[in-house]
Amino acid sequence: MPAHSFVRPVLVSLLLSAGVVLTACEDTPTTETIRPVAFTPTQVKATQGVSAVTSFADQSGGGIFVASDGTAVRLRLDGSRAPLEAHPANPGPVGTVLAVHRLGPHSALAETSNGLFLAESGWLLAAPWGAPFTSGLRGTAQTADGAVWLAHPQGLYRLQGGVLSELKVNGRSLDDVVSLAAAPTADGTSGLLFLRQQTLAVAVAAGANAYRVMGTDIPLKQGEIVTAVAGLGPGVGTSGEPWVLTTERLLHYLKNGWQSVALSTLPTEVHAAGRFLWAKAGAELLLYDADANTWGTASDVDANTVTFLAVDESGCAWVRLGEDTVALSPSPAPRVTGMNQGMLVVEDGLVVRAVLPPGAAGASVFFQLGDAEVPAPAPDYSLGGMETDGTPKAYSLSALTPGMHTLGVVARFADGSEARRSVPFSYQPLNTVALSWDKDIRPLHESRCAKCHTTGPGRPLNTYALWKENAALITAAVRDQRMPADGPMDPQQISLIQRWAASGAQP
Secondary structure (H helix, E strand, O other): OOOOOOEEEEEEOOOOEOOOOOOOEOOOOEEEEOOOEEEOOEEEEOOOOOOOOOOEEOOOOOEEEEOOOOOEEEEOOOOOEEOOEEOOOOOOOOOOEEEEEEEEOOEEEEEEOOEEEEEEOOEEEEOOOOOOOOOOOOEEEEOOOOOEEEEEOOEEEEEEOOEEEEEEEOOEEOOOEEEEEEOOOOOOOOEEEEEEOOEEEEEEEOOOOOEEEEEEOOEOOOOOOEEEEEEEOOEOOEOOEEEEEEOOOEEEEEOOEEEEEEOOOOOOEEEEEOOEEEEEEOOEEEEEEOOOOEEEEEOOOOHHHEEEEEEOOOOOEEEEEOOEEEEEEOOOOOEEEOOOOOEEEOOOEEOOEEEOOOOOOOOEEEEEEOOEEEEEOOOOOEOOOEOOOOOEOOEEOOOOOOEEEEEEEEEEOOOOOEEEEEEEEEEOOOOOOOOOHHHHHHHHHHHHHHHHHOOOOOOOOOOHHHHHHOHHHHHHHHHOOOOOOOOOOOHHHHHHHHHHHHOOOOO
16 A cells, blocks of 8 residues: 555444444555654642642643542642632532543543533533543543544543534444544544554544544554554644554654654653653653654653653643652743644734743743744733733734744743744634624524523623623633633634624624
């Protein structure tokens, strides 16, 4: 089979069902020998000890973890504890927290002894959608169409539009999925790569509620077994890439086909977020930066003492290092608020700010966008500067061409060193189509928002006047995928709300 082939279509599904035949291809991939460069990671020790279980790391810093007493704890960028409480509108107690999984860029799903709870903005909210299970999740992944996938021993589930549904093959559950990741197919189509019964498959949307499940043409040797999958997110010139760990090699798929990565020691686990991949290989802790195409090895860190908890899009890994909970980063890179990894931007103006991590005080901060370098004075580090009243000013994006761009934030230190954070985003400026609340936004409110924002736990938003009054807050919440509480909206719905607000929030 051709080396450039990634997936092979088998059968179009009917209403979340599909037929599939899974095989491997024995083509020989090219091999790249890696010689990683040592780096001294920035370490921030948390004041709160946590359990060595799956957790969530927020790309703006901090995350949600499980304490030794079984409660969920929210940690800030500096390692201190932040508020996180059970919402008073929950039908019952949270119970013992077992693990925390990623739901969106700034929200997570907590598995507890009493069911599933959404962790967002300091609250634990009982999941408003029903689930046929309470615990046992093996992982989650969010594909580019906005769907969040949940792998459970009894099946593979999709959360989209506030509805949880199961993906089946010929009426049978896809049970025992052990690893999954969002990854594009060879033509750039959004897909879900998943590992089941030592075989890889890719699920790709074929309609509103239909999926194709396709086999992969991964070039495995005789007796070689896939053990884990990971996926890097989109960047300029790429829609992302899948990574596959086997019993013999580490492989990833590029435009010209599969490539084998030759490391001195075969990794035992890989973890990806954004454009970064962490790998644990013997006593080495390795980090791959896809944008720079560089490998590094964390000096003075014995990987044998490391337990991964969560990774985020800045290249930070939250780990248990011995008995300590530590955030490891390749450098003290600034964090970004107001823009997420891979975010769709439709407004001409956007308020974006940088936040310096602990240990980066005194650095000069600059934003880089296209050919422009914009200094950002302390203490606010706003890309657009400040209004006369001291509030951050929006930066105009009108000079950008539509398409993928990267916002860079650079901290420059007195010794001449730099720390960088890069955030790819898609700019699709406002079109001329008039949008109205009654025709375009009200249906979204009724289907996704009304259950919480009419008589429920959220602030009232059941009229046009309330939507217009809160347009900036609503836009930020859906753009960051913090709302709705029953799961992220898909990109088209998010774009619709952004465009309505940016074009004057008409009735």
